[in-house]
Amino acid sequence: MTAGVLFGGLVLFLALGVPIAFALGAATLTAVLGAGLNPIAVTQKLVSGLDSFPLMAIPFFLLAAELMTSGALAEVLLRFASMFVGHKRGGLGHTNILTITFFSGISGSALADAAGPGSLLIRMMRKSGYPPAYAAALTAAASIVGPIIPPSIVMILYALADEGVSVLRLFMAGVVPGLMISAAMIGYNAWASHRRDFRGEGEAPGLDEILRTAWRAIPALLLPTLIVVGVHSGAFTPTEASVIAVFYALFCGMVIYRTISWSMLPQLIARTAFMSAAILLIIAASSAFAWMLTYTQTPQVLTAWIQGLGLSPIMFLLAVNVFLLLFGIFIEPLPGVLVVAPILAPMAAALGIDPTHFAIVVIVNLNLGMITPPVASLLAVTGMIAKVRMADLNREIYPMLAIQILVLLLLTFVPVLSTGLPDLMGAK
Template sequence: MAEILFPALFLLLALGIPVAFAMAISVFAAISLASSYPHLVVVKEMFSGLDSFPLLAVPFFILASEIMTGGAVTLAILRLAQSFVGHMRGGLGHANVISSAMFAGISGSALADAAGPGTMMIRMMEKGGYDRPYAGALTIASAVVGPIIPPSITMIIYAMQDQEVSVGSLFMAGVLPGLLITAMVLIANARISRRRNYASGAPMPPLAEIARIALYALPALFLVILIVGGIRFGIFTPTEASVIAVFYALFVGMFVYRSLRLADLPGIVLRAALTSGAVLLILGAARAFAWVLIIESVPQFLAETIIAWELSPIVFLLTVNVLLLGFGLFMDPLPGVMILVPILAPISFALGIDPNHFAVIVIVNLTLGLTTPPVGSLIFVVSSTVSLKPSTLVREMPPFFLALGAALLLITFVPALSTWLPRISGF
């Protein structure tokens, strides 16, 4: 079946079929043409992939994100980021990057980062004298931290595929790599701003003003502390944390920022339901796709082949980087995690690689695929919001590809970036 499964998948993706439907159709084609299994088994496997208590965290975190991304919360984060760095050369670009890192602790999604504060920052940067294509490319690069800084939907899905890690340990493992990626994109923005003379005319606000802005933004930023701290100290499970996040978001939106009305809730719930449905459809299709691979013994074959090569851990990780970067050109992170992690994670564990370290490498690699054509979702989200051709944005991306690539290499060669916080936190 595998000889039909993969060609069918790549053909459907090349034709522009959505990932979930491409995977499901390719599975049906493989079963129809090369097996005696009934088609009902595909539906069964899709439902089995969704029949999971930890998976309930995904729609609740999406709902909390929708509630928290109202105008007042987003503006509070943008104002805080701008108060820190807005007076520097390239300050609006720096504010874009820092606000994405802050917003990552609320949304857990790269696409939400780009479509929310990223869109607002693009408009602000254009008014401040930045080229619109550059502002869009910077937003694409800075949004990469969305699934890496906790809470992260991708990390929840990863923990379901690898029994050697937990959601809590992955949340802690993503903090330093996320900050590293933020720092590398800041450096790239500083160099480009100096070369293009993107100056800032805004003076540095007084410390009292910065403190007032920070205090106003604190309730929004406290969400990540509540989630990670509660999981770390065993107060609640990740699934329970997602429900608590929803109630906390409702409280903050209604009673702290007072930007959320009861009349807004039906629209918010509808948007969260549509997003959750799309995510869960991808996960169900990926489960059926992975089932075919298991039936065909593809994971076992690849594992035996790679182990027979007797690669050192570093060479294996570099090989995995190349594989995942190539895979990310055509596949979104969530199906990538469900298909590849059951194959690669046991091999990495057998080679003595820390499971949290390997998990972060996989997630960063697959997330970088969102920034690269031909399927890069971040490119198309930003291009639609700023009315630019995707090719125009891609031409501005090479400096950021270098910055993100350097961050990936540091994460690969310095395991402590991913293992130190989980270790001292008791994970």
């Protein structure tokens, strides 16, 4: 009964348009009062949900992304990507995908990728004759690799929700799936470019220009490498890596690219504080919601039910895919991970599914929700930038979404695509 009130309340509040953090908190409070518990417990769980050292990584990674994205970084990465594919047929579309892929190793956020370099790329594609709806849809579809390629805030939260995986192992596990999604989008853009006659831009650059552009892009591209190698070697923890990333980004912005001044820092810090507060509020509410799930023994009941059905691991994963593709339409990946991981991860473990493999399936699923109509938050962002109707965007996104679902199925049926790199690197 209490579990029904908990989930029913969440659905009701979301349907009424209540922001996700307040919907989670209100649903939890309703369930607590219905169960006759002391409502003070909700306050305690809200506070204790934030009392975690790894959570300190979130504001620091966000600040590092703000520092790296301020100024000329988007143009640097765009020129670096363009020199490889810009002159080919559909070159600007390829450049769009490669630039966002490079950028994802810095921002860790799909929305940041779409609103940052994505806005610049959409404008360039429009000027070159690409249909605005196609440019916006391609940018949104490419941007979902932001939370998949490390560093990733979603992966940090998943590791907190499921003790069966570590942040480092998830970071490494996301590399291959993220590159697979980018490669799939490049393949689709190549096909669409031949079919719709999207021309390339200019000629192939000379060796001198390639070397100059690559040299200028190296500092930006080294940040994700610094994080993964440093954490893997044991030189620092993921939380410490986030602090190092801030100082590295500050050095790049002030000394190497010279696009950041001291007067810009208050605004960058304030913007980071605002984003961090929004995310941490969701985490606090999700922690209270997860505590109520544990109190009602919902994960244990569902696990026993799933085991009683006698589902094979593959059938279970397919059922999870269908559920999360629908669930992800209505809820963002950050709160989505915190809600579903405590429920689904024990079921997967009971069926012998590798925790890292399952985590990647969950994370990719929830990110696909951001480009799945009718909600599609990423499409909303790129649509506003391109100034196109959602109906036109939907027509362009459906084939891209279908290709990414095929990639998801490949990740589902071939676990080594997620676990191979972490196992090879010895990530525990």
